[in-house]
Amino acid sequence: QQENLSTAAASAVYSRSSPGQSTAVEFRQVSKSFGHHQVITTVDLSVASGEVVAVCGPSGSGKSTLIRLINQLETASDGEILIDGKPTRGLKGAALQRLRTHIGFVFQQFNLYAHLTAQDNVSLALIKVHGWKKTEARAKALALLTRVGLADKAQHYPEQLSGGQQQRVAIARALATDPNIILFDEPTSALDPEMIGEVLLVMRELARSGITMIVVTHEMSFAREIADRVIFMDGGEILEQAAPEDFFTRPTHPRAQRFLQKVL
């Protein structure tokens, strides 16, 4: 059964569907345990193509695990995760590679390669994984660095860049393979306050581009501004999901109310 699923998914080509017309990410009764510690409990979730979703909740509530499950950085212990309607359980090798190509990921700590320039960080996967010619991959990398406002920093190494600039390189890198979905795990949490704005600016532009975005963030005003929907997690469960206006002005779950009192 599992074999069939992964073969079917391996032969599938992920669709470039138009916003709102299809489901980009679907969780069906997904649970995740580390040993005996259950950190995600029977989550159902459906994110439409082109939708921008903000995920918030207290530390340890399972936000990172939730989004890491989407691109298989973690594997679900139970339930099913579908990407563009296709099952992802048991994907390996080329099929897993294709899934990861389709889903960009931006980490809190940037995770750039210290020994590579900004341009090489962005072009690396295109060359090594996707077999692009170096000149073409570098041209694309430069275009992406231009998009995030860093054309003049293409030849800089990470240590020569500020945190905000490094995170913008990481966003350019996540976009290199033209993903349909991009996941952010607290992208501004490691940044000095004066650098948060430049990263949010890039993310704001991205949100308008029609890409499906799932953003774990503590930037509540940003979530309110760009998200189509806010998800509140606690204890490994989604306790509330609502349009930002509703969530921020009249949260219904007591724990969401308490959380908002603390962070707003």
Ligand code: ADP
């Ligand atoms: P959040 O991102 O909301 O802070 P996480 O998803 O990182 O929450 O973590 C949820 C829970 O899962 C925490 O109790 C954390 O300690 C635990 N956890 C996360 N990753 C692992 C892991 N690789 N091994 C064991 N426990 C983990």
Ligand code: MG
């Ligand atoms: Mg986290």
